[in-house]
Amino acid sequence: MQFNISKELLTQIEQLIHQKNDQELAVLLNDMHHADIAEIFDELNIEEATYIFRILDSEITAEILPELEEDVREKILQGLSAKEIAEELDELDTDDAADIIAELSQSKKEEVISELEDVEHAKDIVDLLRYSETTAGGLMGKEMVKVNENWNVLTCVKEMRIQAENVTRVHSIYVVDDDGRLKGRLSLKDLLTTSTKTPISEVYIKKVDYVKVDTPNTEVARIMQKYDLEAIPVVDELGRLVGRVTIDDIVDVIKEEADKDYQMAAGITQDVEAGDTVFELIKARLPWLLIGMVIEIVASFVLKNNESAFHKYETLIIFVPLLSATAGNIGVQASAIVVQGLANGSLKEFSQNYFKKELLVAMLSGTIISLFLLVYHSVMYQQYQVGLAISISIIVVILFAAMLGTLVPLFLHKNKIDPAIATGPFITTTNDVFGIILYFGIARMILGF
Template sequence: MIPFKLTDELVDKIQVLIKNQNDEQLRLLMKEYHYADVAEIANELQGDEATYLIKLLDSEKTSDILTELDEDVREEILNNLSPKEIAGEIEELDTDDAADIVGELPKELIQEVISNIEDKEHAKYIVDLLRYDDDSAGGLMAKELVKVNENWTVTTCVKEMRAQAENVTRVHSIYVVDNEEKLKGRLSLKDLLTVSTETYISEVYIPKVDYVTANEKPEEVAKIMSKYDLEAIPVVDEIGRLVGRITIDDIVDVIKEEADKDYQLAAGISQDVEADDSIWELTRARLPWLILGLFGGGAAAVIMGGFEDMFSKYTVLFLFTPLIAAMAGNVGVQSSAIIVQGLANDDIKGSVGNRLIKEMLLALLNGVILAALLLLFTWFWKGSFNTALAISVSLIVVIVVAGFIGTFTPLFLHKRGIDPAIATGPFITTSNDIFGILIYFWIAKMILGI
């Protein structure tokens, strides 16, 4: 299969077909593309053009297209559809995707759309899902699944499974419940096919099954599914009743969103934004950290001002100030990045004290090696051993302190329930710059006897 590539020529061709209302040619062209590719095309069209395309194509395809569209494009299209037309699109979707789209609608429109859904059970499931917080397993799950009662025989089980499977796109697992709908385990298809038709499910089901509760955080669900290589995981309520399932495609979206958020935090962007957002939205996301950097630079200037007398006698110290600040920032970011990655993957084990000692020893080793190279370079360049020694010793201490701050900060934030990813960006760089410059001049002053 040749990967789809969106070109200006293709967009222009589609716009011409829409303008000329050449519906037959447009349908034939769109038939060639996957719904995700059509969504990519629609994102490049004008709002009325994208709406025309959605109304032209079959709902079975356009419903999937809607889930892949950029939020602002989808919002504009939905604004141009009637409640009945939106309901028609919603009916073709799995309940988790349907609930996501319905949840984006204005409150006064939600009830009208729900009432226009012909499949009342589908509508009920959507309403149930809307009650869950978006940032929870309940807000992520779908209601479509295959479940069987432990008191059924294999014959009854197969009959019920056939009926249920009609509404399930992919059957990942068969879940077993009791008469109160509480999750008891899972059923192996192999076992189902190799036992007598009169055998009760309670005799053959596997009681061990991984599950999550409806109020679990999506990030925790992702860790569990990744750890145990699960394609789907059942979701239970507070008393253990089976209420839905989460599939791997939803978890991939969670992982991507979390990675995007952490990357932006690490880059000093305080909220989720995209390149196409307005200048004002981008400014609000970036400005807080830039202001922090500005104050940090001001603080560093004040610290340097307190050592003005040293500059007149040892101007070489001023020349190495950027190096010290850069090394402090680099070491701090390296340390914090490793810790943040470990926390995200749940790889940080043992006590905080042991982790700090390990990172400081690592920083010390790196610092000694770098300081030795700097000592030889400075001594050879300036011919003053004391000056070279002062700069090199300062570098060692600065690197060790930066390693400590870079390790401790994300661990501390994680313990307080704050996203530790902020510790890999301007926050850690600015703090290490300030401490690095302060330590640098203080140690140099002691060694040089100024």
């Protein structure tokens, strides 16, 4: 059953906090999933959230920390000492612990690391901190099960039992050589059905998908999605096994990329959330609004230069909004499909066949729309030549919008710029200007004004 926060539950929790009834509060929350408790924290004020955090066991609070909204987690950590934070991180997997430490100031970071009780755990966290968060190295965790190719099955099983104590979930068993280089993976079925004296080198599977520490996180997500992997090993520059990326980390990457692309498509230049300050929201939104304003001013000059035609052919101006909206929609649709293809790997670069297909779609769509407009204009205004000019213009503008929407994302992608920029205001405003120029240019040729 899905968890839902009710007003009654929040009221009950707030009353228990006010009464300082720690025992009943702990009983109420201990049976809840840590993700649900994190959701409750987001609804409470920071003093109430911190109060609850202090009364719960560190095993529970450690699991809550990664689930919290970043601003809530930051405020809670500000109220904890370095030793208290270290106690939480000792309970976490290395990847989650490294992510949390990375959010701290440099001085607090050093204090927390020095307070970690498990020295090996601390070393692993420090190692992870040197990788960029947008790479496989920044995503991976150190917890995994690995065996040496020179061991026999019996030794392998004994070592796996020891290693598995520190691993929350065993997705795969990796095989390495004496230098720690990744050689392959081991099937649990083969391990269970093979003689205990059999060397691992005779039974392990040599084919294994892996990524390098500097592989971009989006590429890691694409590989795991393509091959339907729950986890993927990570190797360093020498091919040594240094960690693994699990599916829960990739889900976070996919969500973050989707959020970023959605905001870019809306003309928001940096990652923002509803809880951000007014200044941060304005800073993220204003640039594209200003760019759009400048481009639309250019469009207004085009309209002004064709002002004389409005008196003679007044329906020309009536259909300008329709022209702009249609061109914008066609352009955004075309660019959205290209950006989606680039994101999921189905489209890697310019494809002549796909480009022809997109132009054909635009031509057929434009023809249907233009025919409808021609009939509508002829019935409503009985100006057949003007209706013909408008209809032909619509087809040309739609074709141009489709070309722009297809080619611009591919150009940006080739030049290492996020193509999601091309799915929003850039396409719509650019199509506005060029669409209006084409519209009046074709109308001028046909009507001779």
